Amino acid sequence: MSNTLPPARATIRDVARIAGMSTASVSRTLKDPDSVRPETRRKVAEAAQSLGYRLNRMAIDFRTGRSHTIMVLVPNIANPFYSAFFKGIEEAALERGYIVLIGDTDDDEFRETGYFGMVASGRCDGLIAHIGKFPSEFATLIEAGTLGVPVVSCNPDAGIEVPTVRVDNYQAAQLAAEHLLSLGHRRFGQVVAFMQYRDSQTRRTSFVEAITKAGASWSDEMEIAGDLTIASGRAAARKLMSSKTKPTAIFALNDEMAIGVVHELEAMGYRVPQDVSVVGFDDVDIAGAFSPALTTLRVPRRSWGNAACVKLLDLLDGRSVSADTVLGTELVIRESTGPAHNR
């Protein structure tokens, strides 16, 4: 099977010729049918039909200088977190006539740079970036206002001054701490990761602040660094439970690590939540399906994408937007947390 060349496509000139009018009239008719006489509409429709005519998007984009395309940069679209985020974007984009180009960066600066290059070359009208750091070359371009298209960042820590849509990590960790404190817990452990990011630091610090304010003690030994994977959660649980002050409640930076913690606790003979309570973060799909179902902080991933996209499209429409949008999280209480035991 080989590529058969498509027949030469009809252009607006062909339609104009068949319909017996100027290309300007055809163009108008196609763009705004109400601006022409019914008779004109009829003739254009007839001619277009007979020729199988379709507008050429590339010509329109070029001529109008608008591609009606936005680009989304995420570290890994196969991560459910980002795919839900993406769906929120797509929803808002489609509604306003935009289509979404996806840039999967794999957290790789080379790929990021490649995608930024495409943005700079005018492949899209705007960019939503949910990445760690902006490559410095483009951060410079953006701040000089010479990238040519607006940018919205979903990471306030990306090292650049652009409109932001982010999650309230401070409030989230407060919710987790309050929940565990109200269950009577006083000995805590944390499984952290990516501490170079402000988001991670905020959660950690906010949690410690809340528990110490409530009179619980805290020592940095009770903080184990993982790498967001289930396996690193298991290792962290093992370390935490072999400490002097065995925690009765563990707060993990994400659900995957929380699941690893639960797995390992059970393997070590602890029951969750009877012996140890565990709180995750994100509320990924498996959090609810997992057994015991995970208590976690629901990050509104879809709304997050939606809000970022609306902000970008507003920018494209020349409307003014707030420099920073902060989204709250929701504590979802399931089976992995329960009253503290005292032994």
Added chain:
Amino acid sequence: MSNTLPPARATIRDVARIAGMSTASVSRTLKDPDSVRPETRRKVAEAAQSLGYRLNRMAIDFRTGRSHTIMVLVPNIANPFYSAFFKGIEEAALERGYIVLIGDTDDDEFRETGYFGMVASGRCDGLIAHIGKFPSEFATLIEAGTLGVPVVSCNPDAGIEVPTVRVDNYQAAQLAAEHLLSLGHRRFGQVVAFMQYRDSQTRRTSFVEAITKAGASWSDEMEIAGDLTIASGRAAARKLMSSKTKPTAIFALNDEMAIGVVHELEAMGYRVPQDVSVVGFDDVDIAGAFSPALTTLRVPRRSWGNAACVKLLDLLDGRSVSADTVLGTELVIRESTGPAHNR
């Protein structure tokens, strides 16, 4: 914060003027530096640099009639199955200088039609469709050869004659049956779904063929229809275990339903795999993380996307491609299957 208009962008004419040469030379230099003198290269680089010049992609796309963009149509990018498939596509596309536009159809014909319309209008150079059925309007266009761009389908049952990349469902179900038979199982249950699709039918029929050929009995009562969700797997398990001939092995059409089956079996007091063995399909991420880890058929999702994209790009390059590519699956034996007990 409002949208500040970017400064007017330099064009190739500006560069030509500054560099003191024709736009043709600038264009050549940018496209193929080796075709001009070093002195010309230097002058162009200097002028471009001083103006902050960047090529305008929309103009190039329009002029050359190539957008170097392909579109991928999937039912749900938030489904890990499709996001891995997508990554395989993106990988192949990027390597050959293409970028990927994503169309998330939600299995909604209205959205499908919208995306097909974009394809038809020339927004992309080609299409990879992993959807149920092609909207008839576009199936007609494609078969008449007037869509204008090549299409690769990943569903042989999509109701259209285009090059295909698909998975060998017959072989997959044979592998599952052989595995269970070799463990001594003779009483089987199946959890199926989407039986209007040939893929689903093939798996079901191949499985029944394999077990009856081996002497096991089969009755259609042992086939419960679900809807791919965990919840429907739970319901199916309950029905299967309340049948006269309680199965000792259950084959589910996908991992999510298999997980539901396991959950419900455990809730009913059965042990997996000691009392009942369960085989899933797909090998999604959670299949391995689940406890007991799921025995399942690994669909090579990433390679699938990769193969589809390579086929499309070959078509775009005018190379001849095979009409149908069939990918094998791999049986991944984990903890949810074991020797049949006899009671």
Added chain:
DNA sequence: CTGAAAGCGCTTACAG
């Protein structure tokens, strides 16, 4: 190796 010129398929002031 370089330049003059045509043209890709539209849209959009401008004039009527």
Added chain:
DNA sequence: CTGAAAGCGCTTACAG
């Protein structure tokens, strides 16, 4: 409500 005309920013035979 319609037409003539210019032009968006490039690329590419063609000629030299």
